Amino acid sequence: MADTTRAYEPGTHPSLPPPMSVSGPIHWVRTNLLSSPLNVALTALALYLLYLIVPGILNWAVFDAVFYAGSRDECRELGSGACWGLANVRFGQFLYGFYPDHLRWRIDLTAVLFLLALVPVLWDKCPYRRYWFIYTAIFPVIAYVLLLGRLGLEPVQTSRLGGFTLNVVIGVTGIAASLPLGILLALGRRSHMPIVRTLSVMFIEFIRGVPLITLLFIASTMLNYFLPPGTTFDLVLRVLIMVTIFSAAYIAEVVRGGLQAIPKGQFEAADAMGLGYWQSMRLIVLPQALKISIPGIVNTFVGLFKDTTLVIIIGLTDVLGIGRAALADAKWVGLAWEVYVFVAILFFICCFSMARYSIYLEKKLHTGHKR
Amino acid sequence: MAAIEQDSDRFSLGQIWSDKRYRAVLTQILVVAGVFFFIAFLAMNAVANLEQLGKTFGFGFLWEPASYDINQALISYTSRDTHFRAAVVGLINTGLIAVAGCVFATILGFTFGVLRLSSNWLINRMVYCYVEFTRNVPVLVQILLWHGVIVTTLPHPRDALSPMEGVYLSNRGFYVPAPVFESGFWIVVAAFLAGIAGTILFRRWAKKRQAETGQIYPVFTIGTAAILGLPVIAFFLAGMPASLDQPALATFNIRGGMVLKPEFTALWFALSVYTSSFITEIVRSGIQAVSHGQTEAAYALGVRPNWTMRLIVIPQALRVIVPPLTSQYLNLTKNSSLAIAIGYMDIVATLGGITLNQTGKEMECMMLVLMIYLIISLLISAFMNWYNRRIALVER
Numbered sequence: 001m002a003d004t005t006r007a008y009e010p011g012t013h014p015s016l017p018p019p020m021s022v023s024g025p026i027h028w029v030r031t032n033l034l035s036s037p038l039n040v041a042l043t044a045l046a047l048y049l050l051y052l053i054v055p056g057i058l059n060w061a062v063f064d065a066v067f068y069a070g071s072r073d074e075c076r077e078l079g080s081g082a083c084w085g086l087a088n089v090r091f092g093q094f095l096y097g098f099y100p101d102h103l104r105w106r107i108d109l110t111a112v113l114f115l116l117a118l119v120p121v122l123w124d125k126c127p128y129r130r131y132w133f134i135y136t137a138i139f140p141v142i143a144y145v146l147l148l149g150r151l152g153l154e155p156v157q158t159s160r161l162g163g164f165t166l167n168v169v170i171g172v173t174g175i176a177a178s179l180p181l182g183i184l185l186a187l188g189r190r191s192h193m194p195i196v197r198t199l200s201v202m203f204i205e206f207i208r209g210v211p212l213i214t215l216l217f218i219a220s221t222m223l224n225y226f227l228p229p230g231t232t233f234d235l236v237l238r239v240l241i242m243v244t245i246f247s248a249a250y251i252a253e254v255v256r257g258g259l260q261a262i263p264k265g266q267f268e269a270a271d272a273m274g275l276g277y278w279q280s281m282r283l284i285v286l287p288q289a290l291k292i293s294i295p296g297i298v299n300t301f302v303g304l305f306k307d308t309t310l311v312i313i314i315g316l317t318d319v320l321g322i323g324r325a326a327l328a329d330a331k332w333v334g335l336a337w338e339v340y341v342f343v344a345i346l347f348f349i350c351c352f353s354m355a356r357y358s359i360y361l362e363k364k365l366h367t368g369h370k371r
Numbered sequence: 372m373a374a375i376e377q378d379s380d381r382f383s384l385g386q387i388w389s390d391k392r393y394r395a396v397l398t399q400i401l402v403v404a405g406v407f408f409f410i411a412f413l414a415m416n417a418v419a420n421l422e423q424l425g426k427t428f429g430f431g432f433l434w435e436p437a438s439y440d441i442n443q444a445l446i447s448y449t450s451r452d453t454h455f456r457a458a459v460v461g462l463i464n465t466g467l468i469a470v471a472g473c474v475f476a477t478i479l480g481f482t483f484g485v486l487r488l489s490s491n492w493l494i495n496r497m498v499y500c501y502v503e504f505t506r507n508v509p510v511l512v513q514i515l516l517w518h519g520v521i522v523t524t525l526p527h528p529r530d531a532l533s534p535m536e537g538v539y540l541s542n543r544g545f546y547v548p549a550p551v552f553e554s555g556f557w558i559v560v561a562a563f564l565a566g567i568a569g570t571i572l573f574r575r576w577a578k579k580r581q582a583e584t585g586q587i588y589p590v591f592t593i594g595t596a597a598i599l600g601l602p603v604i605a606f607f608l609a610g611m612p613a614s615l616d617q618p619a620l621a622t623f624n625i626r627g628g629m630v631l632k633p634e635f636t637a638l639w640f641a642l643s644v645y646t647s648s649f650i651t652e653i654v655r656s657g658i659q660a661v662s663h664g665q666t667e668a669a670y671a672l673g674v675r676p677n678w679t680m681r682l683i684v685i686p687q688a689l690r691v692i693v694p695p696l697t698s699q700y701l702n703l704t705k706n707s708s709l710a711i712a713i714g715y716m717d718i719v720a721t722l723g724g725i726t727l728n729q730t731g732k733e734m735e736c737m738m739l740v741l742m743i744y745l746i747i748s749l750l751i752s753a754f755m756n757w758y759n760r761r762i763a764l765v766e767r
Binding site: 031032033035039042043046047049050192193194195196199206208209210211212213214217218221222224225226227228229302306307309310312313320324327333334335336337339340341343344347348351352355 | 406492507510524708719745
């Protein structure tokens with residue numbers, strides 16, 4: 001603290017801290033919580049709501065909860081809160097579905113390899129990024145071999161895929177396959193060739209006009225009619241195709257928005273440089289258009305990942321299906337809150353981090369256009 | 372110049388690929404041929420498969436008796452009615468959940484959207500948490516959660532919870548008082564319609580008057596008073612021709628009143644809450660899109676604060692809000708098809724579910740369901756495009 005009694009030469013007084021009325025916690029509370037009578041009332045209301053909600057949730061989910069128990073009745077004896085014993089006992093099923101127990105390591109390994117494949121996609125400054133991308137490109141083959149047991153590994157039927165693994169498999173495949181398809185559809189919709197344009201518009205509008213569940217019904221009940229008699233076609237594969245088509249139509253609309261935002265001068269400049277159609281798209285237009293559409297694309301991906309739960313309606317057992325099966329078990333009957341809150345938290349973690357990553361990316365790529 | 376023209380006049384086979392114009396034609400011919408053969412392939416397979424299974428293609432099954440029950444029917448329906456009538460009941464249920472959901476989601480979304488912009492940090496953060504928690508959890512999980520909670524944790528009707536007079540919450544549904552209309556009720560309806568018509572005429576007259584003389588009448592206040600007040604006056608003048616049928620506890624069940632089935636309540640609540648989180652973000656960004664300079668300019672011209680909001684900010688914000696809002700309404704309508712997971716009998720559950728399974732007419736049923744959804748989507752977007760054009764900026 002500066003000595004206030006001392007006389008200072010002009011310009012030599014040390015800087016004083018700003019007064020309490022313009023900085024510090026008191027100032028923060030005043031401007032953010034108590035700036036007007038209405039705000040004081042709102043703050044009081046908010047505090048009252050928090051008082052009502054937060055202790056109840058904490059007591060239920062943590063303090064009064066039972067984490068280890070073999071059945072619902074056991075839970076009720078031990079505590080009055082949530083019965084997480086269910087999630088605990090069936091945790092393996094929630095994650096791996098009905099995948100054979102002794103082969104679960106293959107799912108773990110695939111998950112680790114998947115995270116490694118994500119590294120060059122998410123981290124743009126990683127060393128040897130170009131070579132790492134080669135690995136990312138062949139990862140789908142590795143995952144296929146590992147999960148279904150090809151090349152001499154013990155084979156596993158796709159019907160054994162389940163739990164959160166199934167959600168991730170459908171989600172990731174859908175995301176990876178729908179982006180290129182969606183970009184092609186968007187280019188088709190913007191094409192100067194009338195027939196290509198009309199077909200793209202019809203396809204996109206048809207898919208966007210109907211609910212995903214009807215498409216999944218088509219996949220499960222009707223698709224056999226359209227294949228040569230006698231062909232059988234794996235249900236998980238049919239679902240994958242439908243989910244990809246569905247999300248490609250949405251991606252196409254997002255990318256079209258991005259393409260429309262590119263000034264005409266960019267196309268003309270590319271033409272003037274003598275670039276062909278695909279060259280100008282690849283080198284000039286798409287890098288800019290995709291950059292603008294990143295938030296929309298990630299939103300579509302989040303939507304797609306959430307929509308993977310719909311497969312329970314056509315009889316696949318994803319994480320939600322496992323939860324429903326657990327509820328039907330006499331030992332755990334009536335634990336709707338616990339099961340669905342557990343599933344909700346799993347999805348929340350995945351979707352929320354995807355959304356946050358998109359915001360981070362948007363900020364990072366927002367170069368030179370800021371006013 | 373001349374040489375180039377000569378060149379392009381003479382046609383050589385290599386040009387088909389090297390010349391942009393010919394290549395476009397060739398590409399399109401190839402695409403059409405490809406699509407044609409693909410569809411022909413599918414159609415031929417379908418014909419062969421149907422023949423093999425001994426099935427025929429036709430919509431005659433719609434007039435056969437459905438012989439299944441529907442737990443919520445707004446028009447009279449018994450299991451002896453036709454499949455067609457069952458489909459109509461399902462369609463009405465879809466419409467009901469879509470309209471109810473859109474209304475509730477809009478109310479929630481606009482309220483939270485405004486609160487999200489509050490300068491109050493606590494309110495702001497609480498709405499943020501609400502938005503993130505509801506939109507990052509699959510809507511199907513939310514539907515199942517609320518359904519599960521209603522069915523498994525609420526008591527049997529015998530000892531139903533009664534938070535207030537005439538309302539009973541039980542695992543068979545929420546019982547609320549039902550309005551009973553007597554014969555004289557048409558007077559109240561007529562008064563209500565007269566109030567609306569009078570307000571429209573008054574508004575037109577007031578606008579003309581303002582254009583001529585500059586005098587302003589409080590159209591909003593007078594209009595609200597007319598629309599709400601006239602029916603109330605008519606209600607008492609006509610001798611109160613409506614009453615409430617209160618539900619009452621009987622020995623084993625609850626009698627009377629109106630029941631909101633658990634399926635409907637869960638679906639309605641989950642869809643509204645899920646969609647409202649998206650609408651919240653749309654409203655927030657819409658209001659933020661109107662630059663503060665607009666408000667300041669209005670103040671500088673001496674426009675009062677609430678008029679600034681009504682005449683300057685909201686019309687401009689709506690322009691940004693309406694297009695994405697449309698797609699949220701569409702999404703809600705399409706998401707209502709998830710009803711099948713909890714047994715709410717909408718169009719997918721009736722026509723695409725039980726009817727399909729009973730008659731084995733997969734192709735016809737799915738075609739009808741797809742067509743109905745396409746028509747609904749096109750109708751909603753046509754209406755919203757019309758509205759959007761009406762409020763869009765007229766540029767010169």
